[in-house]
Amino acid sequence: MLNNVAAVLLDGVHPFELGVLCEVFGLDRSDEGLPVHDFAVVSAEGPVLRTHAGFTIGSLHGMDRLDEADLIAVPAGESYIGRDYPPELLAALRRAVERGSRVLSVCSGVFVLGAAGLLDGRRCAAHWRNAAELARTYPRAVVEPDVLYVDEGPVITSAGTAAGIDACIHLVRTEHGPEVANAIARRMVVPPHRDGGQAQFIERPLPRSRCDTVGDVLGWMERHLDREITVEQLAERAHMSPRTFARRFQQETGTTPYRWLLRQRVLLAQELLEATDETVDSVAGRAGFGNAAGLRHHFLRTLGTTPNAYRRTFRGPSHAA
Known part of the structure; x- marks a missing residue:
């Protein structure tokens, strides 16, 4: 500690x-x-x-x-x-x-x-x-x-x-x-988490206003991580074409919509594994991975460990199920 x-x-x-x-x-x-x-x-x-x-x-x-x-x-x-x-x-x-x-x-x-x-x-x-x-x-x-x-x-x-x-x-x-x-x-008054692999600086033209054009969409994505989300849906919410939205998203966040969404889902799964006794299947559903197999796949790719092993690290052997 x-x-x-x-x-x-x-x-x-x-x-x-x-x-x-x-x-x-x-x-x-x-x-x-x-x-x-x-x-x-x-x-x-x-x-x-x-x-x-x-x-x-x-x-x-x-x-x-x-x-x-x-x-x-x-x-x-x-x-x-x-x-x-x-x-x-x-x-x-x-x-x-x-x-x-x-x-x-x-x-x-x-x-x-x-x-x-x-x-x-x-x-x-x-x-x-x-x-x-x-x-x-x-x-x-x-x-x-x-x-x-x-x-x-x-x-x-x-x-x-x-x-x-x-x-x-x-x-x-x-x-x-x-x-x-x-x-x-x-x-x-800072973000609770920015992924270490995120770009140091973001290339973006001077905006016409002080507001990020994808800010509202990011908030919606955070509130609906358990849903199936496509770039087309996000572009429609932002009133842009999918191609324009994807380009703006990259400019303003330094990553793609898919990678941003995946990282937020993994973070939510981490929090649930650390702070709750929910089953891995339940955590997978709430985080938008569908089932335990999907969660395990992305956990291994992103964190190099399994959900059960991660939970054991933070909560001890009795919480591994």
Whole structure:
């Protein structure tokens, strides 16, 4: 279980990315029945650090605090690319992974993980502006330049600022379940889940208005995941031709209607398996997969596990049926 969290800073840290970690892991929300993390901000380079915004941060914990952490998070910073990092920090990151703790990077913090050797042979995410440099600097890393974040075992990497929020909420969901993740996301007024494989940025022309043209259709799809849904039906609701609708949907969501719908159905099935005692057949029906065989097929393809195994992981052996 994720209880002890340390954000480790270097000189030039970006305050917003640090703020993301503080918001997700550092606030006491026990009055809402949510878990409280033992959160600390650690300095890797002296008692006072300069931020990218020009002000300084003091009263920081020492490096020994990292040896207690279940999660070590490295936010982005100025000039993190092409610099040297304190050897004791890199050693602490390696020890964390060796003992089974997680490490997480936000944006250019991924270069610190690379310097520690934690990206070797692993898939990882990076901001699209830094992806090529990351691949050149750490050729053994498997850089995926188009995704929001990658959860590769104990190492989680994320792209830009908003993707860091997504990665943190994903981690909360993995460790504490969907109800906790959704509650924190509501407090932060951010989406409760964006798939890590979603595109980092979406090519779209300037809209004539501030409203997304497929926004209402997305809401309808979410409310009717159990139905048979076709692109033709969706296009009719949006008052477009199927071809125009499919193109607009891709522009505004970064994915196809089928992939978006499939991901939402898998997410709903995950929530039902975690939070209810419904049978797998019942979960499959409510999530729009028809039957247990259909749900199992898509679970294996999307998550690499079966519905029963997933439920056992979150609720124990007695809830496997």
